[in-house]
Amino acid sequence: MLDLLERALVLALHIPDGFLSASVSALFWVLTLVCVTFAVRRTNKVLDDRQVPLMGVMAACIFAAQMLNFPVAGGTSGHVLGGALAAIVLGPAAGILVMTCVVALQALLFQDGGIVVMGANIFNMGVLTTLLGGAVFAGLLRLIGRQSKGLVIAGFAAAWVSVMAAAALTALQLIASGTAQPQVVLGAMLGVHSLIGVGEGLITAAALSFLLATRPDVLPAAVTDVLSGNARPVAKGQVLIGGLAIAALLLLLAPFASAAPDGLERVALDLGFIDGGRGPGAASPAGVLSDYTVPGLAGGISTILAGLVGVLIVVALGYGLAILLRRRSAARSNRSVPSSR
Amino acid sequence: MTIMAAEPTTEHVYERQAISVHLRDTSFAYPDGREALHGINLTIGAGEKVALVGPNGAGKSTLLLHLNGVLGALDGHVSIAGTPVTRATLRQIRALVGLVFQDPDDQLFSPTVFDDVAFGPLHMGLPEAEVRQRVAHALAQVGMSGYESRMPHHMSLGQRKRVAVATVLSMAPAVLALDEPSAGLDPRARRGLIELLQTLPQTLLVSTHDLRMVVEVFPRTIILAEGRVAHDGPTDQILANAALLAEHGLELV
Amino acid sequence: MAQQILERYIDGASSIHALDARVKLVLAVTTIVCASLLPAGSWLALLALTALVWATIIASSVGLLLILRRALVALPFLAVVVTIVFSVPGQPVFTVPLGFVTLTATDAGLLRFFTIVWKSWVSVQVALILTATTHFFDILRALGALHLPKIMVALLSFMYRYLFVLADEAQQLLRARDCRSAALDGRGGGSVWWRAKVTGQLVGTLFLRAFERSERIYVAMLARGYTGELRSLNARPLHPSDLRFGLGGALVLVLITLQAFLG
Structure with a gap:
């Protein structure tokens, strides 16, 4: 039972302290604080006072759900990270807060992820997964929702994409901090997580269809409306945002595909072609994304990566803003106990 | 926030014993259409100890939730101590009626025993010194003094049930409504609970399947069946009526 | 446990x-x-x-x-x-x-x-x-004393409290699944897809239980005077x-x- 929990807790995405440079840590603390503050404001504005116990218990639920694993192959097991699921079922603002609590508690209580790097960990697993997962899900559901498998496909894709994005951003943070060899870490992270993402996707899809079959009232009205054909037609802006998100992901995969096969070889053959800009042993707080290049990378790839980080962050923030502002009135009125205070 | 200056402190509990629970023609249906209560009429005198029995789904828990306005139309059909339960009186009512739920894990939602017992007094707007005094008093009443900084998940079910009672005693209620307090307890913890219930001065309305506890603690019993009061009378008469017990599936184990 | x-x-x-x-x-x-x-x-x-x-x-x-x-x-x-x-x-x-x-x-x-x-x-x-x-x-x-927003403190404290409750429920679900996961020699208890689906259903079940518990907690909070505002004693x-x-x-x-x- 102990190893069950240990396995569940050791996730490749939880960066420990010491592995990110001070400037990268600081940058992502700022981004995280902006997003979480926004989500807190949003949640306070909704002012549904049952949200507090709901989100608190849901955070515990996501934590416990990560213990529910299944054997995949060769002694490894798959389990759910939960970011996409939280975003789909609770909405983006509540999803961010719930996942923030999960990541924070894992770091504070179980040292699963560091303290100074917590900003980056929260952004990767709490903000990016929820915003991107929620966006992909909403977009796909609108496009294919009326087919019977719409929920399953959209849930799977949202979860897979969110895991891949988190893995990619984690790798980029390590690269920008000068703590990992670029091609190898990007290839390894995306390679491993393309499989982990499948597990995430399958579990998320199965959990969603289970909820739809047993208690559809706990799913947001936006989801059930689409499935029952009551939704408004797809807005152009949403298609655009969804398209952008998917395009960003595809772009992310492109350098991975081209760089990975010859990555190791190049490291071995021409050691020193990377990281020419800095002297050995220099402190690593190099400017992040300065001049639109990621430090420690050859020009071409570096520019693409820097652009991608930018695109990802902009898409995530933009989508979050749009959704948070738009969902103001999407109250969830279908509960079993009437409010009476 | 309104601070209720007139809120009685612990010492005034006994004065408020001159009140009762009153339900007049109360019906309730859940939003999904399931009807839970049909025209309940019920009067409970001050300091009375009343058991609420009947099969699962008879409406026992629903009725208890009406006492402090968590469920119900808030149209004054329910009144506590002469105060009708309406939207305007809700805060007073919540201080008058202490509701203890069946699963202490639902009732005890704070990280520590102290935080939980202090939750009610804090939300009544009491000053800090009074909050601390009430917490100490309530924990002493249920025999859990010294457990202030313990965490609920470190305690046995019996201990958690006791603390759950303390969480409402700290609000100095006049009426205690308990949902299946003895369910799941081992014999020793159950004995401790019975002794606790016997010492509490409040008006007690307790839903239960535990008829042996009813015999020991509650002089009056109400049988609820399909949302209606099927029978209401002295416990000894009801338990002597084999036909009545059989009709409602009750057994004196 | x-x-x-x-x-x-x-x-x-x-x-x-x-x-x-x-x-x-x-x-x-x-x-x-x-x-x-x-x-x-x-x-x-x-x-x-x-x-x-x-x-x-x-x-x-x-x-x-x-x-x-x-x-x-x-x-x-x-x-x-x-x-x-x-x-x-x-x-x-x-x-x-x-x-x-x-x-x-x-x-x-x-x-x-x-x-x-x-x-x-x-x-x-x-x-x-x-x-x-x-x-x-x-x-x-x-x-909280260092000015983390109240709602975050509240969420973390709910989370910490129910971590133990839900982790127990998750283990019970796993145990129930494992008890029924008999496998004959040479037959591997279903495909990866099927196992993932079963796990997804467990996650869904856990989610529903958590959802329903949060509703009961909310009622318990209401019954003790909660009005949407969270209060705590001042730090010493x-x-x-x-x-x-x-x-x-x-x-x-x-x-x-x-x-x-x-x-």
Whole structure:
């Protein structure tokens, strides 16, 4: 039972302290604080006072759900990270807060992820997964929702994409901090997580269809409306945002595909072609994304990566803003106990 | 926030014993259409100890939730101590009626025993010194003094049930409504609970399947069946009526 | 059940246990920040930080070995960072033949690698000693006193409270699944897809239970006067001796960090 929990807790995405440079840590603390503050404001504005116990218990639920694993192959097991699921079922603002609590508690209580790097960990697993997962899900559901498998496909894709994005951003943070060899870490992270993402996707899809079959009232009205054909037609802006998100992901995969096969070889053959800009042993707080290049990378790839980080962050923030502002009135009125205070 | 200056402190509990629970023609249906209560009429005198029995789904828990306005139309059909339960009186009512739920894990939602017992007094707007005094008093009443900084998940079910009672005693209620307090307890913890219930001065309305506890603690019993009061009378008469017990599936184990 | 694994606090009566949680939290974070600022090769500063941390661990009497064993959690991440041993340019130190390619380790790469490993190792121990000597609800109160938004404090405290309840429920679900997962010789209990689906249903079940529990908790809160506003008792003022300890500790940490940059 102990190893069950240990396995569940050791996730490749939880960066420990010491592995990110001070400037990268600081940058992502700022981004995280902006997003979480926004989500807190949003949640306070909704002012549904049952949200507090709901989100608190849901955070515990996501934590416990990560213990529910299944054997995949060769002694490894798959389990759910939960970011996409939280975003789909609770909405983006509540999803961010719930996942923030999960990541924070894992770091504070179980040292699963560091303290100074917590900003980056929260952004990767709490903000990016929820915003991107929620966006992909909403977009796909609108496009294919009326087919019977719409929920399953959209849930799977949202979860897979969110895991891949988190893995990619984690790798980029390590690269920008000068703590990992670029091609190898990007290839390894995306390679491993393309499989982990499948597990995430399958579990998320199965959990969603289970909820739809047993208690559809706990799913947001936006989801059930689409499935029952009551939704408004797809807005152009949403298609655009969804398209952008998917395009960003595809772009992310492109350098991975081209760089990975010859990555190791190049490291071995021409050691020193990377990281020419800095002297050995220099402190690593190099400017992040300065001049639109990621430090420690050859020009071409570096520019693409820097652009991608930018695109990802902009898409995530933009989508979050749009959704948070738009969902103001999407109250969830279908509960079993009437409010009476 | 309104601070209720007139809120009685612990010492005034006994004065408020001159009140009762009153339900007049109360019906309730859940939003999904399931009807839970049909025209309940019920009067409970001050300091009375009343058991609420009947099969699962008879409406026992629903009725208890009406006492402090968590469920119900808030149209004054329910009144506590002469105060009708309406939207305007809700805060007073919540201080008058202490509701203890069946699963202490639902009732005890704070990280520590102290935080939980202090939750009610804090939300009544009491000053800090009074909050601390009430917490100490309530924990002493249920025999859990010294457990202030313990965490609920470190305690046995019996201990958690006791603390759950303390969480409402700290609000100095006049009426205690308990949902299946003895369910799941081992014999020793159950004995401790019975002794606790016997010492509490409040008006007690307790839903239960535990008829042996009813015999020991509650002089009056109400049988609820399909949302209606099927029978209401002295416990000894009801338990002597084999036909009545059989009709409602009750057994004196 | 789950509590034996999930509980990280180790009871004790040491002065470290008794120190105000706010001071402990601030000192712990300061130590980790200082460690993360150190340039590669600041061995003296890292040694000083390690000595401070070990002195604290020994003073707290929770057991140095236990902390060191728990500190292994960051180990898997070394696989990622080991790549820089071979990728940072510098003087070759040794080579690793890997069949058709040969990796060359450099002095600069090794320097950076060992700095990162040491920083990470010290930081994890700091976090471990904080949680081993401080109840999590005291950390939460400290966070509240340090102006973390009320709603976040509330969510974290609900989460902590129900971690144990839901972890137990998750284990019960797993046990129920495993009890019914008999497999005949040579037949592997369903495909990966099917196993994932079953797990997804468990996740859905857990989610529903959590949802329904949150509704019952909400009712329990309403019944005790909750109106959407969360209240707590004011934090007690910091004891002067705790404050002095905190300021002294912070000063030492800053000096250690400065030494690394100036020395």
